[in-house]
Amino acid sequence: xxxxxxxxxxxxxxxxxxxxxxxxxxxxxxxxxxxxxxxxxxxxxxxxxxxxxxxxxxxxxxxxxxxxxxxxxxxxxxxxxxxxxxxxxxxxxxxxxxxxxxxxxxxxxxxxxxxxxxxxxxxxxxxxxxxxxxxxxxxxxxxxxxxx
Amino acid sequence: xxxxxxxxxxxxxxxxxxxxxxxxxxxxxxxxxxxxxxxxxxxxxxxxxxxxxxxxxxxxxxxxxxxxxxxxxxxxxxxxxxxxxxxxxxxxxxxxxxxxxxxxxxxxxxxxxxxxxxxxxxxxxxxxxxxxxxxxxxxxxxxxxxxxxxxxxxxxxxxxxxxxxxxxxxxxxxxxxxxxxxxxxxxxxxxxxxxxxxxxxxxxxxxxxxxxxxxxxxxxxxxxxxxxxxxxxxxxxxxxxxxxxxxxxxxxxxxxxxxxxxxxxxxxxxxxxxxxxxxxxxxxxxxxxxxxxxxxxxxxxxxxxxxxxxxxxxxxxxxxxxxxxxxxxxxxxxxxxxxxxxxxxxxxxxxxxxxxxxxxxxxxxxxxxxxxxxxxxxxxxxxxxxxxxxxxxxxxxxxxxxxx
Numbered sequence: 001x002x003x004x005x006x007x008x009x010x011x012x013x014x015x016x017x018x019x020x021x022x023x024x025x026x027x028x029x030x031x032x033x034x035x036x037x038x039x040x041x042x043x044x045x046x047x048x049x050x051x052x053x054x055x056x057x058x059x060x061x062x063x064x065x066x067x068x069x070x071x072x073x074x075x076x077x078x079x080x081x082x083x084x085x086x087x088x089x090x091x092x093x094x095x096x097x098x099x100x101x102x103x104x105x106x107x108x109x110x111x112x113x114x115x116x117x118x119x120x121x122x123x124x125x126x127x128x129x130x131x132x133x134x135x136x137x138x139x140x141x142x143x144x145x146x147x148x
Numbered sequence: 149x150x151x152x153x154x155x156x157x158x159x160x161x162x163x164x165x166x167x168x169x170x171x172x173x174x175x176x177x178x179x180x181x182x183x184x185x186x187x188x189x190x191x192x193x194x195x196x197x198x199x200x201x202x203x204x205x206x207x208x209x210x211x212x213x214x215x216x217x218x219x220x221x222x223x224x225x226x227x228x229x230x231x232x233x234x235x236x237x238x239x240x241x242x243x244x245x246x247x248x249x250x251x252x253x254x255x256x257x258x259x260x261x262x263x264x265x266x267x268x269x270x271x272x273x274x275x276x277x278x279x280x281x282x283x284x285x286x287x288x289x290x291x292x293x294x295x296x297x298x299x300x301x302x303x304x305x306x307x308x309x310x311x312x313x314x315x316x317x318x319x320x321x322x323x324x325x326x327x328x329x330x331x332x333x334x335x336x337x338x339x340x341x342x343x344x345x346x347x348x349x350x351x352x353x354x355x356x357x358x359x360x361x362x363x364x365x366x367x368x369x370x371x372x373x374x375x376x377x378x379x380x381x382x383x384x385x386x387x388x389x390x391x392x393x394x395x396x397x398x399x400x401x402x403x404x405x406x407x408x409x410x411x412x413x414x415x416x417x418x419x420x421x422x423x424x425x426x427x428x429x430x431x432x433x434x435x436x437x438x439x440x441x442x443x444x445x446x447x448x449x450x451x452x453x454x455x456x457x458x459x460x461x462x463x464x465x466x467x468x469x470x471x472x473x474x475x476x477x478x479x480x481x482x483x484x485x486x487x488x489x490x491x492x493x494x495x496x497x498x499x500x501x502x503x504x505x506x507x508x509x510x511x512x513x514x515x516x517x518x519x520x521x522x523x524x525x526x527x528x529x530x531x532x533x534x535x536x537x538x539x540x541x542x543x544x545x546x547x548x549x550x551x552x
Contacts, residue, residue, distance in 0.1 A: 086492070087492065
């Protein structure tokens with residue numbers, strides 16, 4: 001059964017872990033196999049959750065984002081899915097940085113700096129029609145509305 | 149065959165570079181072609197020595213620029229076998245079609261009228277007509293595809309009626325490469341009384357086009373898909389129709405006289421060219437056409453055919469690969485899917501190996517919906533590609549498979 005609270009990216013695997021892992025992988029093949037494997041650790045979103053309001057517009061690949069805010073713990077839980085493996089893997093990296101954080105921490109997080117550090121910034125560039133940038137924007141927007 | 153692809157490639161400086169540590173294999177020619185030295189030199193020479201506004205003839209440079217600019221129009225006219233008054237400069241194919249949809253479509257269409265297009269059209273040859281229909285109460289009709297993605301000619305015959313006021317069709321499909329029998333279709337459409345429009349964006353770089361032989365009312369193409377610069381394109385229009393059409397935009401250049409009460413329009417082709425035109429672009433396009441015509445066009449076409457044959461043969465033998473679009477007549481485009489792989493993933497993993505392709509819906513969403521696929525991977529070949537590069541594509545695809 002799909003349960004957004006079971007996604008441990010951001011807790012068991014953090015942005016720091018990914019940064020360290022990628023530092024050891026210098027050829028592109030290893031890096032992309034690693035990214036794709038990360039994506040495969042994310043559960044598939046059930047079809048009934050793949051709705052218009054969870055859909056993130058991207059030119060080439062489709063991305064869905066589900067969130068759940070626990071106000072007692074001030075924690076935002078997230079799940080993402082995509083029909084493309086690399087985008088899903090990159091989305092998993094975003095979750096490693098943002099999942100299970102407070103809206104304030106999410107709002108303050110510098111995703112461009114992180115992707116620059118792990119040398120994947122080109123995937124966040126506005127010219128890439130892969131929905132990843134739009135997904136980060138959507139998460140940040142939700143976080144901002146929760147801090148307001 | 150004496151055709152020397154290495155010598156031809158050497159004229160395209162951009163091709164000689166590494167991408168992601170590998171020699172670039174540029175197979176995205178359907179999106180845009182690269183530019184030969186001859187075009188680059190003309191563009192630089194223009195800005196270094198000639199640049200001036202045209203048709204203002206008060207000084208030497210303006211005379212030079214005007215001469216080159218209008219000379220370019222004559223070059224395009226010869227290229228299409230038209231006369232110079234029938235050649236309008238536009239931003240590209242998209243603007244060309246918008247001009248027709250705006251100035252003829254919206255002017256003449258009425259409720260009950262129909263515009264006939266095909267399933268495989270580029271958005272640029274769908275949306276302007278769809279909007280013209282919405283504005284006028286006319287109906288958009290669509291020719292379906294056969295199994296091999298060629299147009300269903302029986303359905304075309306059925307759909308073409310006296311209600312068909314405009315027939316607009318791509319010469320070749322950008323997404324699949326299918327070459328449409330436009331000569332026959334245009335003849336039938338004219339017979340039925342329709343205004344005929346051909347989107348030649350994917351045709352002009354592959355084979356000669358003669359608008360008189362086609363007997364078509366409008367023909368549109370973009371310079372950048374023909375080894376020329378971006379931001380400039382052409383609309384050929386039959387003189388009587390252009391004369392009857394209202395202007396597209398108003399302003400400088402396109403007027404004859406202006407008072408605060410009224411204005412009168414300049415003669416053809418200037419009536420449709422408001423504002424300072426893309427002078428360098430027009431001259432660059434003419435340079436591209438001149439260069440192209442200096443080549444052995446038949447040998448180039450044979451070379452492109454051999455690239456497609458070689459690619460298709462390998463694709464058919466490639467485990468898990470499905471060719472999308474298997475019509476008998478195609479320009480050199482190979483659109484395909486890898487079993488279980490999203491086109492976006494394939495594209496990114498090819499890019500990492502220096503192979504540039506396009507992935508996605510190729511601005512043909514209704515076509516992809518019809519085929520029930522999210523998009524394809526498209527390798528589109530041009531005259532400077534080599535058989536070795538085709539092999540590189542398939543080697544790279546073998547590697548892609550190991551990721552999936």
